[in-house]
Amino acid sequence: MRVNLDAMSGSASTARAHTAWADAVARGWSDPQRAHAEGRAARALLDDAREHVAAVLGARADEIAFTHSLSQAHRRAVAGLAIGTVRNGAHVVSSAVEHSALLHACAALADGWRTPNTQAWDYTIVEVQPDGAVNADAFVSAVNRAPTAFAVLQAANGEVGTRQPLADVAQRLAGSIPLLVDGTALLGEPNFDETPWDVLTAAASHLGAPNACAVLAVRTGTRWRSPDRPTDTYEHGWVPGQPDVANIAAFAAALTESAAETERCHRLNALSRQIRDAVPNLISDCVVVGASDSRVSHIVTMSFLYVSGAALAAELDDAGFAVASGSACASDVLAPSHVLSAMGALTEGNIRVSLPWHITQEDVDAFLTALPRCVARVREKFGAPS
Amino acid sequence: MSNHTLDERGQACPYPVIALGHLWQQLHTQPGKHTIVITADDPVAVIDIPAWCDIKSVDCERLDDRTGPDITFRVTFSGN
Numbered sequence: 001m002r003v004n005l006d007a008m009s010g011s012a013s014t015a016r017a018h019t020a021w022a023d024a025v026a027r028g029w030s031d032p033q034r035a036h037a038e039g040r041a042a043r044a045l046l047d048d049a050r051e052h053v054a055a056v057l058g059a060r061a062d063e064i065a066f067t068h069s070l071s072q073a074h075r076r077a078v079a080g081l082a083i084g085t086v087r088n089g090a091h092v093v094s095s096a097v098e099h100s101a102l103l104h105a106c107a108a109l110a111d112g113w114r115t116p117n118t119q120a121w122d123y124t125i126v127e128v129q130p131d132g133a134v135n136a137d138a139f140v141s142a143v144n145r146a147p148t149a150f151a152v153l154q155a156a157n158g159e160v161g162t163r164q165p166l167a168d169v170a171q172r173l174a175g176s177i178p179l180l181v182d183g184t185a186l187l188g189e190p191n192f193d194e195t196p197w198d199v200l201t202a203a204a205s206h207l208g209a210p211n212a213c214a215v216l217a218v219r220t221g222t223r224w225r226s227p228d229r230p231t232d233t234y235e236h237g238w239v240p241g242q243p244d245v246a247n248i249a250a251f252a253a254a255l256t257e258s259a260a261e262t263e264r265c266h267r268l269n270a271l272s273r274q275i276r277d278a279v280p281n282l283i284s285d286c287v288v289v290g291a292s293d294s295r296v297s298h299i300v301t302m303s304f305l306y307v308s309g310a311a312l313a314a315e316l317d318d319a320g321f322a323v324a325s326g327s328a329c330a331s332d333v334l335a336p337s338h339v340l341s342a343m344g345a346l347t348e349g350n351i352r353v354s355l356p357w358h359i360t361q362e363d364v365d366a367f368l369t370a371l372p373r374c375v376a377r378v379r380e381k382f383g384a385p386s
Numbered sequence: 387m388s389n390h391t392l393d394e395r396g397q398a399c400p401y402p403v404i405a406l407g408h409l410w411q412q413l414h415t416q417p418g419k420h421t422i423v424i425t426a427d428d429p430v431a432v433i434d435i436p437a438w439c440d441i442k443s444v445d446c447e448r449l450d451d452r453t454g455p456d457i458t459f460r461v462t463f464s465g466n
Binding site: 303 | 399400403404410437441
């Protein structure tokens, strides 16, 4: 038996998402810009998906574009805002714990990716507290310290599950500059449509949506400009090339289903709480990482002394459980986790559990039975103190 | 009171912390104040040694000047 506890890296499609995908493959294979019946069929599926996704995200349909991956959405969001807002001042602010594609895109501005008529950008990275949250005062101060083009702040952290003080930050910025929000880790939580953003990026891998689809949403009136020369007319000219109608249909179905099933969050919350509470009692020398209360329901991250995260993830894999590791052990191929580093949290022996929608109580119980054995076995291999 | 040094240069994570853990395990049951000066050159030691100290509730002070590859901490605790 396999148990997927790495939903943030992908989760099996829900029945409805799979049906939507199969239907779109069967009927929506033509170019949605063609006027013939086949093109119109693809267009109808695309329009329907866009309407549904917009409703969940609290947007208008014409504010939503579909990208082929989350990283593509992140890069286009940053590059397009840079072009559109550089006249505010060539300075960008982000938290230290954004998705690496966002951090790298901001760093590229500072490293010489020029916008018209500018020198290299200034880039201010706002450090986080030990629980992984930025301090709202510090974030707003960083924005106000110099003329700033735009700011980047995730709704919640995908590695440790901590929510950011986004509403507070947005209220205090009061629309003075555009705020780019990575909504991915918060997606699926109740009332997502109340999340403040000017530009939004989001994937829904943990909700049974395909990985090969993500959203780039731009609020009407926001100065985001396509970074492409030339552009084409797909996705309002925001994302080049034909959209992947089948994966978009599946994405929309999974997102719509998740928004309708609010009970799911309570269930995931109870299960992740069970893991958070149980692990320190079952296993010595471990820390559960991230905020204890202000967090999303499906992510639990923990670190165990005296082991490498990759070795522990491999041991759990052998036992039937898929988990991710943000371990920074240089003996691993894995790059150090910038999130754990920024938090000052123990990086060795780090694993992230992210619960997919259809996880059961039995799955979690089985994991809590296997984990102490796996940790003990890896500790023995490493010659850890007992 | 006892003073100890650990040279963990060349050792990758998690081995420097494992060495620290073994020495701590020997010492923390012996009465008096104990000091371990540990040097490592795996960059992750900057995070993981203080995090270990936090978990074990022991004092930790960084001694190196942050210019070279060597990372040195002084770890201090009382045995009982």
